[in-house]
Amino acid sequence: KTIVCISVMLQSTSQKCNFLQAILGIFFHSASVPEKVTETLAHSGLSVSLASIHRIVKSFSAKAIARIKASVRTMRSSYAYDNFDINFKISQPTVEHPSPFVSATSATVIPLFDGGTPLNLNLEAMKCSSEMWDRDPLNPNPPRPLNPTKTLEETLYDDLHMDSDYFPQNGEDLSPREKRFAWHIRDILIRHCPAPGGEYFRSLKQLNEEPVAINPIPVHKTEQIPCRAMNIKESTPDGNIEVVQNLLRQGGIGDPTEEG
Missing domain, CATH: 4.10.810 (Virus Scaffolding Protein; Chain A)
Known part of the structure; x- marks a missing residue:
């Protein structure tokens, strides 16, 4: 059986598309297989070359970035992030070169679900930042300033929570x-x-x-778009701020004049 499987792999090569070899090459890359081993497998016909693997990874990364920006810029997506720890073990650690322990952060973009027909939940209600800034007293040139006879809380309740269930209905x-x-x-x-x-x-x-x-969401498949991992420790307030700023940059939103 082993000989038959290897023969099938060797005979499935093509100058235009090496699907099986490409899958194996990506697997070798994700498993941190040494480059010399990958090159040997490529010469034997069991994998694509290192250059092809790197091109595939760059292509996947570019498509992932485009998907992240396309979803985040709709302002109808949410972020979820959490920390993860990696211990890069060294075969012979020393005092000068110990095994590094890295605490990083992973994140994903979750497009919000509108409930489908007939619910059609109002996802436009999520776009409240510009509305609040237009009425904010700190805005030097508010397009629609606050009513001086009402407090900020009363105005926000009137404008943004007209259908709120926090208040008793008539009678x-x-x-x-x-x-x-x-x-x-x-x-x-x-x-x-x-x-x-x-x-x-x-x-x-x-x-x-x-x-x-109240606005029940039917059972559905939740989509998610993985973001680029960040070498940031999010267990501190400064780390959380840095993570949020990094995610906003990955999503292509924010102040375009800011660095990064």
Whole structure:
């Protein structure tokens, strides 16, 4: 079987497309296979050359950068990032050259889901930064200055949260948000209240119907676009700031006059 598999690999070479060899070459690159070993495998027909591998990696990187910018610039994507640690072990570490331990940060872009038909959630509501800056008192030339008779909080609630569930609706004492809190309290009493009152609360289970769903998102496949790893330690406030700035640059947004 081994001879048959090797024969198939050797006979699948082409000057125009070496799909199997390209896949193996990318795998060797990701597994940090020594270059001399990769060159030997390339000469034996089991991998593409080192130059081809490097061109493939650059092509993948360019396409990934384009996807990141295309998604982030819609202002309808979110970032998720976390730290990871790598211990680069050395075969013979010394005091002068110990095994380096690197704490870096990885991130991914998650395009927001609008719910599809018939929900069509208002993702435009996420674009509130420009709206807030247009009304901000710190803006030297606000296009639409704040109403002096209202506080900043009142104006933001009126303009940006017209459909907010933080306020009671007409003729009701509790807001939709408070109603959901009340449902959870009743559910806790029904499920976990000890004796002697527990039996009474459990008898009311049928009366405590499910809470009203607010803009439920249907089950769907979440897409993500991996970002370039950053040699930044995000466990500090300064590190978090540096990570956010780096991600904004990767997404192609921010002040174009800033360096980087």
